Amino acid sequence: MAIAKSHSTDPADFPSKKGKRVLIVEDDASLSRLLAITFKLKFPHHSLRVTHSGKETLEAIREQKPDILMVDIGLPDMSGLELARKCRELPGMSDVQLYSLSGRGEPKDFLASKRAGFKGHLVKPVDMEVLDKFFRD
Template identity: 35%
Template sequence: MNTTVEASGGKAQSRRILLVDDNADAALALSMLLEALGHQVCTEHDGPRALASIDEFRPDVVVLDIGLPGMSGFEVAREMRQRQATRDALLLALTGWSSDADRQNALDAGFDYHLTKRVTIADLEAALVRPHAR
């Protein structure tokens, strides 16, 4: 089993993480953090490209922004839940959308958890090891 030391000092399993965010700078910073924590990261900046990458990358975890151009994160999550490669992946919404309705819409779309941007490293690490909410 491949493990890595977390920032908190514990152990976490290395994961294959698909990161989808249209903000290139935010995506780069988060991908660097996740890689430093020992994860393998594939980054995409829109829904169609994220969907195109899943069969080859086969992520364990998808960290997905909701406010994407053209195809919302809600639509992407619904489509991912229909595909074999991501049907059982842990789907994390990481978004600035933080109302109760946004949280419920995320869960209804197939996300396991809804995290609000400026997420802490500790909260992100905790979400990566949580069981699926579904």
């Protein structure tokens, strides 16, 4: 599967003055586009950037620290659990809100996300009502 380049829905507003900086990490290009479009329609006051691999995400974080990081657990170059640990080690990232994205929703999956430092575990397809709880001011 081809991996699309990182994209931001509003790079001029990244970081946003009135919202949060959100970085979604999803390697499936179609799903990442759908998440970005849906997110931007529901939460226009937040700025959004999308990356597609662990390496690309670490580079994006060095460019601009996000407030919220939503990470797919199954990435092509490293697991989302490993990426979460690496993110926490970066300067200024100790307080980032981490949420895992996964197609798996067994208790062991929720536990693995929690142990890796994720605040929440979102099962794909992501329920927009759940996102409302995370991103509404």
